[in-house]
Amino acid sequence: MSLLKIVRLHKDFGGVIAINALDFHVDEGEIVSVIGPNGAGKTTVFNLITGMQAPDSGEILFEGETIIGLTPDVLTGRGIARTFQNVRVFANMTVLENVMVAQHCRTSKGAVSAIFRTAGFRREEEEIRERAAEVLSFFGTRLVGYRFDQPAFMLSYANRRRLEVARAIATQPKVVLLDEPTAGMNPSETREMTELIGRLRDDRGITVVVIEHEMKVVRDVSDRVVVLDHGEQIAEGSYEEVTSDENVIEAYLGRPARAH
C-alpha cells in the first residue's frame, strides 16, 4: 500500500488550472523527486497535501485514509511535515526553540502543570530539549553548541535552511516534503544537503518527497522521479528514463522546430 496516494486531484485559482487530474503515489521508504518547469504546480501539490489549501476535487490518501479537509496541525500530528522554498523559520526565536515548537503535537503538558511546575512538566520539558538537541546534531556541528541560544535571524542562509529541515524532522514525520532544499546554496552545501536527504531515509526511516531544480541532486537522491507540467503528470520513472523522455524534454526546452 502506498504511504501517500493522490487520485485525480484538481485545483484551479480563478480559472487558472494549477493541478489537473493529477495521479501519483509515494511508497513507504521511497525518495521521490517532483520536477517540472516553473509554474508546473509543484508547490501547489505540497500545499494541498499539507492542508494549507483545499483541492477542488480529487482525493489524497495518507496511509489509506483520506486527509482532505484536515487542518495543517492535524496533518502534522498524522506525520506529514514540510519545508518551504522561501525559508520560513521563526526568526526571533532561538534555534533550540524553533525545534522545540515543532514538537508541540508530540507533547501534552498544559498550562496548569506549567504554572505549578509539576514533575511531569519538568520531565517533558527536559525530553523536548534533549530531542531538539538530538535533531540538531543531525547536521553535524553546524547547529549545535552556542548556536542553540542564538535567535534564528542570526543564522546564515544555509543554516536557516538546515534549521527548517531540522524543524520538520522534529515533528517526527512519516513523510517529509522538501520544497527546493538546495535553492541558493553553493555546490558544497548542495552536496551536503544531498547526502542529508539520503540519511533522512536511511537513518531515520522517513519517506521523502522533494521538489528540486538541481538535476544533479535529483539524479543522486531519487528512487523515482515524477515530472509535472501545467498541473499534469507528464512522465514518471527512474532518473534515466525521465530525462530521456520526449515529453519531458519538450516541456523543458520546447518543441523542436519542424522542417518544412
Next chain:
Amino acid sequence: MKLLKLPQQRKRRFGFVDSFLWAVRIGALVFVVVGIFGIPGVAGGPEGSLFKTLSGEGVSGEAWRDLFISGLAQGSMYGMIALGYSLVYGVLGFINFAHGEVFMSGALVSFFAADAFATAGIWESQPVLALGFTILVAMATSTIVAVLTERIAYRRLRGSPRLIPLITSIGMSFFIRYTFRGLFGDSFKTYPAAPGVLEGRATIFGVEILKTQLTVIVVTAVSMVVLYQFVARTRMGRAMRAIAEDREIAALMGVNVDRVISLTFAVGGAMAGIAGVLWALLFRQVHFLTGFLPGIKGFTAAVVGGIGNMAGAYVGGLAIGLVESVGPLLVLDGWGIPAVSQLKDVVAFSALVLVLIYRPTGLLGERLSVEERG
C-alpha cells in the same frame, strides 16, 4: 577627483513637518525642564516645582513619596491591563478595544463575592482566603468574557483586513458594557473596605507605604513574573510566540492555532481580572463604565511601552501611572497652573503623544517580525 561614483544617498528634504516635529520636541523638553527647575534669576517667572518644594511652599517631601508610590500602584494596574492589549496584538495584530470591558466585568462581578464575604464576616476574619477567592472569581469572569468575545466576534474575522476586527472590537466594547448595565444596573457598587490587615502603612526599606498600594504592587509583580515564565518557558508559551511570528508555519508545526489564540485571550483576560479586583480595592467603587478610562490608559501604556512586547506593557504601565500621578505637580504646578491634579489625564495622554514623537516604537518597542528581519 572622483574615480568611483558612489551611489548617492537619497536626500531627505527637511520639510515643514520635520521642523514642526522638532519644534514640538524641543518645546516639550523646555516646558518640562522649566516646570521642574524654573528659570533661575527671573523674578515673576515660573518658579519650578523643585524650588517650591525646597523653599517649603510647594509639595512636601512626604507628599512626593506618596505620589510616587500611588503612581507605581496605579501604573502596575495599567500594566496588567496593557498586557491583554499587547498579547492580542502580538498574536493577531489588532487592538482589542473591548479589553477595558473585560477588566470591568471582572471588577463588577467579583464585587458580589467580596460583598458576600464582607457580610459573612470572612472578609475580616480570613482576609487572604477571601481576597484570593475574590480574585479567582474576577479572573474567571474576565477570562470567560475575553474568550467568548474572541470565539463569537473575532474568530470569524480571522484573515479579514485588520481594520475589521478593530471596528468590531469597538462594537463589542459597547455591547459588553451595556450588557453589564442591563445585568447589574447602572448604580455604583461599593466594594467593602480593605480588610483590617491591609489598613495603614507598612515600612519597606525605610519607606512608608500604604498597605493596599503595597498589595497592588506585589500582586501585579508576582503575576507578571508568572506570566513571563509561562510565555518564555512553556510549550504553550512557545506556541504563542510561534503564532505571533508566522501563523501558517505554527500550524504546520502541529500547533492548534485556534486553541492557542483562545488561550492568549484567556491569559489577557485573567490578568485584567486580577487588575479589576486590585482596582476595586484601591478605589472602592465600580460600575459598568469603570472599564472605559482604565481600558484607554492600558492601551496607552501598551503603546508607550512598545506594543506586542510583554515587558514593554508593564514598563509602559508604570510609566503612565507615574507620569499621571507625579507629572501634574512636577511640571504643571511649577508653571503656576492651578488645580493641576485634575489635569492628570491631559498629562498622561500628552505623555503618549510625546513618546510617539520621540520614539514611535515605544520605550522597549522593537517590533520584530519576519518581514522586517527576514
